[in-house]
Amino acid sequence: MPTSAMVELGSSFGVATAAAVFAHWGGYASPASFLAGFRPAVLALAVVAALALPAAALLPARRPAAPGPDPAARLEPTAARS
Numbered sequence: 001m002p003t004s005a006m007v008e009l010g011s012s013f014g015v016a017t018a019a020a021v022f023a024h025w026g027g028y029a030s031p032a033s034f035l036a037g038f039r040p041a042v043l044a045l046a047v048v049a050a051l052a053l054p055a056a057a058l059l060p061a062r063r064p065a066a067p068g069p070d071p072a073a074r075l076e077p078t079a080a081r082s
Contacts, residue, residue, distance in 0.1 A: 018045055 018041040026037015 014045060014048070017048065018042075 021044045022037040022041040024037070025040045026035070027033045
């Protein structure tokens with residue numbers, strides 16, 4: 001089951017990967033330079049997602065949560081008003 005820390009770590013890894021690929025292939029000097037880095041960065045992230053898909057499919061299914069106390073059971077019966 002993914003935790004908040006795992007989601008944060010995955011997001012950070014994705015941003016770092018995109019930034020590294022973008023910096024290697026392109027830059028901000030011109031629109032053409034930007035696209036020269038943007039396209040490989042998006043492609044790299046698509047490849048990472050495609051490689052992660054089989055691993056995610058092999059993860060075990062989530063177990064249902066254990067039932068908690070019934071909130072209605074805590075309510076005290078009220079006397080009928082006449």
